[in-house]
Amino acid sequence: MTDLLVHCDHVGRTYGRGERAVVALHDVTCAVRATDRIALTGPSGSGKSTLLQLMAGLDRSTSGTVTWPTWDGSPFGHPERAGVVFQEASLIPSLSAAENAAFPLLVQGVAADEARERAGDALDLLGVGAVASHEPDELSGGQAQRVAIARALATRPALLLADEPTGKLDSATGAHVVDLLLHACAEVGAGLVVATHDHAVARRMDRTWAIHDGELVTP
Numbered sequence: 571m572t573d574l575l576v577h578c579d580h581v582g583r584t585y586g587r588g589e590r591a592v593v594a595l596h597d598v599t600c601a602v603r604a605t606d607r608i609a610l611t612g613p614s615g616s617g618k619s620t621l622l623q624l625m626a627g628l629d630r631s632t633s634g635t636v637t638w639p640t641w642d643g644s645p646f647g648h649p650e651r652a653g654v655v656f657q658e659a660s661l662i663p664s665l666s667a668a669e670n671a672a673f674p675l676l677v678q679g680v681a682a683d684e685a686r687e688r689a690g691d692a693l694d695l696l697g698v699g700a701v702a703s704h705e706p707d708e709l710s711g712g713q714a715q716r717v718a719i720a721r722a723l724a725t726r727p728a729l730l731l732a733d734e735p736t737g738k739l740d741s742a743t744g745a746h747v748v749d750l751l752l753h754a755c756a757e758v759g760a761g762l763v764v765a766t767h768d769h770a771v772a773r774r775m776d777r778t779w780a781i782h783d784g785e786l787v788t789p
């Protein structure tokens with residue numbers, strides 16, 4: 571199907587070998603489409619981050635296959651295809667919000683003027699255009715996370731993968747960030763998968779995948 575962004579087919583991921591081997595994912599089959607808004611829930615250590623990293627192309631499965639049918643092979647070499655947001659905003663401290671948001675574009679080779687414009691648009695979309703010149707230590711936690719989301723969306727990814735994006739925020743700020751995340755993904759036409767422990771966040775998505783001991787219970 572043309573709108574299939576990523577397909578995991580009987581995917582497993584084992585860390586380490588022998589007696590120290592940890593089976594983080596086992597026989598996971600699932601697919602994400604451009605219109606999907608998926609919550610990935612499960613206890614700590616159940617494999618949520620591992621699955622997101624495989625979907626992002628940041629890690630490779632040890633069994634089964636992860637494919638990106640509408641892309642040319644995989645997200646490797648196609649950084650605009652998958653954007654990732656983590657629990658920590660992880661902004662570069664010496665750069666302003668605008669420079670942080672533009673940074674991946676510059677790495678991709680986008681011209682400075684265009685990078686600045688696209689970063690500015692993304693910051694506006696996330697409601698943090700007014701703090702574009704601020705450095706990370708001048709931002710609140712919610713603002714910093716919105717800048718991190720803007721940085722991911724400035725690359726115009728087809729798929730946004732967010733790992734506990736509200737984990738460090740109070741519930742009101744977290745709810746606001748989720749509102750903006752959903753709005754921004756709709757605006758740029760990106761699919762969304764959010765790993766979360768927060769039921770309030772999960773309820774905002776269209777459906778939930780529960781993962782337990784590395785197995786997807788409800789794909």
Ligand SMILES: Nc1ncnc2c1ncn2[C@@H]1O[C@H](COP(=O)(O)OP(=O)(O)OP(=O)(O)O)[C@@H](O)[C@H]1O
Pocket residue numbers: 585586592593594612613614615616617618619620621
């Ligand atoms: N680099 C690694 N080396 C060894 N084991 C790892 C590594 N990364 C994760 N694991 C293990 O794989 C399992 C799944 O971890 P993962 O981080 O995917 O879980 P999670 O559901 O995202 O947890 P949390 O909610 O706490 O972030 C855990 O047992 C973890 O200890």
